[in-house]
Amino acid sequence: MSNLAIETVGLTYNFGDQTVVKNLSLQVPTGSIYGFLGPNGAGKTTTIKILLNLLKSPSDQVFIFGKDINTNRIASLKRMGALVEQPAIYTHLTGKENLINRCILLGINKSKCAEMLTLVGLTDAAHKKAGKYSLGMKQRLGIALALLSDPELLLLDEPTNGLDPNGIIEIRNLMIDLTTKHQKTILVSSHLLAEIERTATHVGIINKGELLFQGTIDDLHNLSKPTIKLETDNPEKTAALLAGVAEIILQKGNVTTVAFKDKEEVANINTLLVKHGIKVFAIGTERKDLENLFLDITSKN
Amino acid sequence: MRSLFVSLNSEFYKSRKTLAFWSAILLPLVICVLMSWGFINQAPKLANDPAAILWFRYISAILGVMGVLLLPVLVIYNTYAITNMEYKGDTWKSLFSLPLPKLSIYTSKYIYIVFLTFVTMLLFALFIIGSGHMIQAIKPELEFSDYNPNTIIIKFFGKLFLSSIGIISIQFLMNLIWSDFLKPFGIGFLMTIMGIITASVNWKYVDYLPYAYPNLTVTKIMATKGDINKMIVFDQGIYNSLICGAVVFVIGYFIVAKKTIK
Numbered sequence: 001m002s003n004l005a006i007e008t009v010g011l012t013y014n015f016g017d018q019t020v021v022k023n024l025s026l027q028v029p030t031g032s033i034y035g036f037l038g039p040n041g042a043g044k045t046t047t048i049k050i051l052l053n054l055l056k057s058p059s060d061q062v063f064i065f066g067k068d069i070n071t072n073r074i075a076s077l078k079r080m081g082a083l084v085e086q087p088a089i090y091t092h093l094t095g096k097e098n099l100i101n102r103c104i105l106l107g108i109n110k111s112k113c114a115e116m117l118t119l120v121g122l123t124d125a126a127h128k129k130a131g132k133y134s135l136g137m138k139q140r141l142g143i144a145l146a147l148l149s150d151p152e153l154l155l156l157d158e159p160t161n162g163l164d165p166n167g168i169i170e171i172r173n174l175m176i177d178l179t180t181k182h183q184k185t186i187l188v189s190s191h192l193l194a195e196i197e198r199t200a201t202h203v204g205i206i207n208k209g210e211l212l213f214q215g216t217i218d219d220l221h222n223l224s225k226p227t228i229k230l231e232t233d234n235p236e237k238t239a240a241l242l243a244g245v246a247e248i249i250l251q252k253g254n255v256t257t258v259a260f261k262d263k264e265e266v267a268n269i270n271t272l273l274v275k276h277g278i279k280v281f282a283i284g285t286e287r288k289d290l291e292n293l294f295l296d297i298t299s300k301n
Numbered sequence: 302m303r304s305l306f307v308s309l310n311s312e313f314y315k316s317r318k319t320l321a322f323w324s325a326i327l328l329p330l331v332i333c334v335l336m337s338w339g340f341i342n343q344a345p346k347l348a349n350d351p352a353a354i355l356w357f358r359y360i361s362a363i364l365g366v367m368g369v370l371l372l373p374v375l376v377i378y379n380t381y382a383i384t385n386m387e388y389k390g391d392t393w394k395s396l397f398s399l400p401l402p403k404l405s406i407y408t409s410k411y412i413y414i415v416f417l418t419f420v421t422m423l424l425f426a427l428f429i430i431g432s433g434h435m436i437q438a439i440k441p442e443l444e445f446s447d448y449n450p451n452t453i454i455i456k457f458f459g460k461l462f463l464s465s466i467g468i469i470s471i472q473f474l475m476n477l478i479w480s481d482f483l484k485p486f487g488i489g490f491l492m493t494i495m496g497i498i499t500a501s502v503n504w505k506y507v508d509y510l511p512y513a514y515p516n517l518t519v520t521k522i523m524a525t526k527g528d529i530n531k532m533i534v535f536d537q538g539i540y541n542s543l544i545c546g547a548v549v550f551v552i553g554y555f556i557v558a559k560k561t562i563k
Contacts, residue, residue: 054398082398105401
C-alpha cells in the first residue's frame with residue numbers, strides 16, 4: 001500500500017485557454033507537513049480545490065490515500081478537512097453556531113464545538129456573530145471547522161493569513177502537534193518560505209502551475225550550498241588558476257564564485273592567487289538563504 | 302437518505318434567523334391581521350351576509366392579495382435568500398468539500414424552499430380560520446361560526462401552493478446559475494408581471510407560463526364563488542406547474558453536479 005496521503009500524476013488543469021496547473025506530480029507522504037509554496041497566482045489554491053474535488057480533474061490523476069478522488073469522492077472527503085482561501089463561514093451565525101451547523105452535517109456530537117473553540121482560542125467570542133469577527137478570528141474559526149471531524153489529512157490554504165505573530169506561532173505549534181502527536185498529514189500552502197521552513201518536513205515549490213522543486217526540507221537546504229566569493233583584479237587569470245583546484249560556479253565582472261569545501265581551502269586559494277601576483281580585493285564565504293533560493297527557483301520559469 | 306436529512310436539518314438551522322424564514326411565518330400573520338381589521342371596520346355592511354359568503358369574502362380578499370403578486374414575490378425572495386446564504390459566506394466550497402452527495406445538498410435546499418412555501422400556505426389556512434373566529438368574538442354580528450370553512454380553505458391554499466412549484470424550480474435554477482440578486486429577481490419579477498397580464502387577458506398559451514399559474518389559480522377560485530363542488534384542485538395548470546417543477550429540478554441537478562468552485 002502506498003504511504004502517500006496525496007498523489008497527483010501529471011495533473012494538468014485549464015481555465016478556458018489558460019493552463020493553471022501543468023503536469024503536476026505531487027507526492028505528500030503520510031504523517032508529513034507538506035509546505036506547498038509558490039508566489040500569488042502560482043496555482044496553489046487551484047491545486048487544493050482539485051484535491052477536494054471542487055474542480056473536476058481527469059480520472060486517474062488525483063489520488064487521496066491511494067484512491068482516485070473522482071471515483072471515491074465521499075470516502076476521500078471523509079478523511080479530509082480543509083481551509084480554502086478566506087474561511088467559508090455563515091456571517092449571520094455566531095462562531096459556535098457555525099461549528100454546530102458543521103456538526104449537524106457531519107453527524108458529530110455538538111459537544112465537540114467547545115473543544116474546538118478552546119483549541120483555536122475563540123471561546124470568549126463563541127456567541128459573537130461571525131460576520132463581526134476580525135480576519136484573524138475568521139481564520140481561526142475556519143481552522144476549527146477544518147479540524148472538527150478529526151480528519152487524517154488537512155489541507156490548509158494560507159492558514160496564517162491575517163493572524164498576528166502570536167496567532168501564527170499557535171497555528172505553527174498546532175500543526176506540529178497534529179502531526180507528531182496525532183499522526184495527521186498536513187498540506188499547508190503559503191507564499192512565504194520563512195513561514196513554512198519552521199514547520200514543514202517536506203516542500204513543494206510551484207510557479208505558473210509547474211512544480212519546480214519537491215523534496216524534504218533537508219533536500220531544499222542542500223540546494224543552497226555555501227560558496228566562496230572572490231573579487232580580484234584579473235578574473236580571467238583567477239579562473240585559469242582555480243580551474244584545477246576548485247569548482248567554478250559563476251564569473252561576473254571581477255567577481256568569481258567557487259564551491260566551498262572548508263575554511264582551509266579558502267586560505268589556500270588566497271595564497272595561490274597572491275603568489276601568482278593577483279590582487280585579491282575581497283574573499284569570503286557566502287550561503288544563499290532559503291528565501292533567495294526560493295526566489296531563484298521560482299524565477300527560473 | 303441520512304445525508305438528505307442532515308442537509309435539511311442544516312438548512313433549517315442556518316436559515317432560522319434569516320428574513321426568509323421569518324417572512325414565511327410573518328407574512329400570513331400580518332395579512333390576516335390587516336384583513337381582519339378591515340372586516341371588523343366593515344362589520345355593519347357585512348352583518349347580513351350568510352356565514353358561507355362571509356368566509357368566501359374573507360378568504361378571497363386574502364387570496365387576491367396573496368396569489369396575484371405576493372406569492373410569486375415571496376417565492377422569488379425566499380429562493381434567493383436560501384441560496385444567497387452560500388454565496389454571501391463563500392460557503393458553496395465548504396459544502397461541496399464535505400463528504401455528502403451533491404444530490405443531497407441540492408435536493409435539501411430545494412425541499413426546504415418548497416417547505417417554506419408550504420408553511421406559509423399552511424399558516425394562511427390556520428390564521429384565516431383563527432382570525433375568522435376572532436372577528437366573530439369581537440363583532441358577534443359577523444357569524445363566521447355558522448359555517449365550517451376548513452375543506453374549502455385547505456383546497457384553495459393547497460391549489461395555490463401547488464401552482465407555485467414551477468416558479469420555485471425556475472427561481473432556484475436561476476439562483477444557482479447567478480450569484481447576484483438582480484438577475485434572478487429582475488427576471489422573476491418581470492415574468493410575474495407577464496403572468497398577471499397574460500392571465501388577465503386569458504392568453505391562449507397562458508397554461509405554459511409558470512409565473513401565471515398562481516394568478517390563474519386565484520381566478521379559478523374566484524369563479525367558484527365558494528362552491529366547493531366547482532373546485533377542481535388538479536387541473537391542467539397544476540399538472541403543468543408540477544411537470545415544470547420536476548423538469549427544471551432535474552436540469553438544475555445536472556448544473557450543480559457540474560458546478561465548479563472557482
